[in-house]
Amino acid sequence: MEDVEHIPKKVKLIDEKGVRLDGRRFDELRPIRIEAGVLGRADGSAYIEWGGNKVLAAVYGPREAHPRHLQDPARALVQCRYNMAPFSVSDRKRPGPDRRSVEISKIISEAFSAVVIKEQFPRTSVDIFIEVLQADAGTRCAGLTAASVALADAGVPMKDLVTSCASGKIGGVVALDLNKDEDNFGEADCPMAVVPRTGDLVLLQMDGHLTYAEFQKAMGLSLDATRKIYEMQRDALQRRYSTTLEEILKEPVAPAQGRPEGSTDSIDSEFDMDLGGAGGP
Amino acid sequence: MSEEIVSELMRQYVYRLAKAGQRADGRALAEPRPLSVQTGYVKTAEGSARVKFGTTEVLVGVKMAPGVPYPDTPNSGVLSTSVELIPMASPTFEAGPPRPDSIEIARVVDRGIRESKMVDVSKLVVTPKEKVWIMFIDIHVLDYDGNLFDAASYGAVAALGTTVVPAKTHGLGDDFALPVEHWPVSVTTAKIKDLLLVDPSLDEERMADARLTVTTDENGDIRAMQKGLSGSFTYDEVKRIIETSQQVGASIRPLLHP
Numbered sequence: 001m002e003d004v005e006h007i008p009k010k011v012k013l014i015d016e017k018g019v020r021l022d023g024r025r026f027d028e029l030r031p032i033r034i035e036a037g038v039l040g041r042a043d044g045s046a047y048i049e050w051g052g053n054k055v056l057a058a059v060y061g062p063r064e065a066h067p068r069h070l071q072d073p074a075r076a077l078v079q080c081r082y083n084m085a086p087f088s089v090s091d092r093k094r095p096g097p098d099r100r101s102v103e104i105s106k107i108i109s110e111a112f113s114a115v116v117i118k119e120q121f122p123r124t125s126v127d128i129f130i131e132v133l134q135a136d137a138g139t140r141c142a143g144l145t146a147a148s149v150a151l152a153d154a155g156v157p158m159k160d161l162v163t164s165c166a167s168g169k170i171g172g173v174v175a176l177d178l179n180k181d182e183d184n185f186g187e188a189d190c191p192m193a194v195v196p197r198t199g200d201l202v203l204l205q206m207d208g209h210l211t212y213a214e215f216q217k218a219m220g221l222s223l224d225a226t227r228k229i230y231e232m233q234r235d236a237l238q239r240r241y242s243t244t245l246e247e248i249l250k251e252p253v254a255p256a257q258g259r260p261e262g263s264t265d266s267i268d269s270e271f272d273m274d275l276g277g278a279g280g281p
Numbered sequence: 282m283s284e285e286i287v288s289e290l291m292r293q294y295v296y297r298l299a300k301a302g303q304r305a306d307g308r309a310l311a312e313p314r315p316l317s318v319q320t321g322y323v324k325t326a327e328g329s330a331r332v333k334f335g336t337t338e339v340l341v342g343v344k345m346a347p348g349v350p351y352p353d354t355p356n357s358g359v360l361s362t363s364v365e366l367i368p369m370a371s372p373t374f375e376a377g378p379p380r381p382d383s384i385e386i387a388r389v390v391d392r393g394i395r396e397s398k399m400v401d402v403s404k405l406v407v408t409p410k411e412k413v414w415i416m417f418i419d420i421h422v423l424d425y426d427g428n429l430f431d432a433a434s435y436g437a438v439a440a441l442g443t444t445v446v447p448a449k450t451h452g453l454g455d456d457f458a459l460p461v462e463h464w465p466v467s468v469t470t471a472k473i474k475d476l477l478l479v480d481p482s483l484d485e486e487r488m489a490d491a492r493l494t495v496t497t498d499e500n501g502d503i504r505a506m507q508k509g510l511s512g513s514f515t516y517d518e519v520k521r522i523i524e525t526s527q528q529v530g531a532s533i534r535p536l537l538h539p
Contacts, residue, residue, distance in 0.1 A: 039338070039369070039370075039423065039424045040336040040338075040424050040426055041371050041372065041424055041426065042369060045369075054322075056369065056423060058369040060368075060372055063372070081368065081376055083376075085340070085419065085421050086342065086417065086419040087325060087329065087342025087343070087344050087417075087419050088323065088325055088342075090325055091346075092344035092417050092419075095365055095419070097376075127368070129368055131369055133322075133323060134323045134324055134325050
């Protein structure tokens with residue numbers, strides 16, 4: 001959104017054959033890769049690469065809500081902080097929240113409030129942190145999609161995952177998932193987020209100029225795309241937890257070897273041996 | 282940063298192990314954790330490095346921008362280092378303006394780079410007194426498992442080593458690699474009672490009485506030091522720490538430049 005210097009003003013964003021600058025057609029997503037459980041400290045985390053976007057999401061909680069006066073005696077708070085690293089854009093962004101990131105944080109918090117089963121955790125807060133490491137338009141959609149996986153990774157009860165995508169208009173054509181150049185020079189951008197199981201829209205924004213018919217076309221593209229992204233989110237979680245299960249099953253077969261005495265591992269294996277002894281014949 | 286409580290059981294466990302020359306993760310007392318450095322990670326930055334030091338993870342981006350030099354150094358480029366302890370990285374980090382912890386880390390990293398003359402700042406002048414290149418080193422802590430001083434420093438050094446000055450974009454001639462001349466390496470040692478542990482893990486750091494960071498250059502000369510926490514060192518301990526820092530530094534240096 002910020003840097004415009006390297007593109008001439010009258011660039012053709014989509015040619016006569018319907019091919020975009022990066023070679024995609026109007027209804028194609030950029031490549032997406034999602035990984036769950038990437039950070040050690042956080043209760044849940046996820047990493048997403050979406051075209052040129054690189055975004056990390058982490059979840060802490062439900063934990064004691066801070067500041068305390070915000071605590072709700074009936075339900076948990078869902079608080080999101082969306083933040084861009086200073087080096088994530090071509091002109092260095094000054095560290096700390098600006099008006100744009102405060103707004104995005106607010107609408108993402110509200111989107112997740114719709115799916116988290118907050119009544120189970122009164123007086124607590126579910127804290128979602130989204131860090132944009134490299135930006136290429138569509139960071140809020142990428143962040144929201146990753147944060148959703150991070151919430152599931154943290155074991156926070158939800159009605160469903162939330163899946164997000166944007167569509168817009170470039171060179172007079174309604175197109176899916178705009179990249180940075182398309183976002184800078186296009187006519188409209190419309191990010192949305194949906195609860196795939198129910199079809200409820202939990203985030204919707206639009207800027208630019210769309211006719212009602214174009215809006216419906218854009219929403220159609222986004223909804224189709226979220227079905228694909230939803231599968232990628234589920235796949236990331238399955239990959240994460242199927243591996244862990246394999247590891248758990250492997251554990252008793254291979255006892256800790258070559259570790260120093262008194263390490264945490266050998267304490268664990270002593271514990272295992274005790275259990276084995278008690279259950280033995 | 283040390284707001285988390287360490288149980289007495291953990292304290293005794295770590296100390297007992299260390300007394301026998303061992304550590305919970307299997308390392309020797311003078312052994313740093315495995316270090317992996319991935320440079321060129323952020324395409325929007327002029328130089329970047331993602332560093333995994335054990336399970337501590339740090340992402341460093343370098344941005345270059347033309348700006349006005351300080352009046353007392355009209356013929357030098359400017360170095361500006363900041364550390365963000367983002368709340369993603371630890372349950373004890375909070376959002377908000379930089380707090381003393383992150384300012385100390387930024388200043389220690391900055392000092393190592395500045396005092397070792399890692400970058401030849403005289404080559405970053407466009408017009409003397411008017412326009413020079415400013416190096417913004419932004420250190421983003423992603424996962425905090427102890428010893429941010431060294432992880433941040435390694436990330437910053439590796440990122441600077443790959444930085445290309447975007448002169449063309451700013452209409453100031455051809456792009457050129459940042460003039461890097463030295464490779465400072467910081468090594469942090471924690472003192473727990475009478476024992477010295479190189480590269481403290483989170484648990485070790487939380488129960489440490491004192492901390493000493495020593496930055497050495499490729500000749501083994503000392504370029505920066507910082508003692509932290511409320512405990513103290515004997516002079517003999519300081520000498521031992523410096524000798525270890527020279528050795529550990531020499532083993533880490535090849536990992537920082539391509």
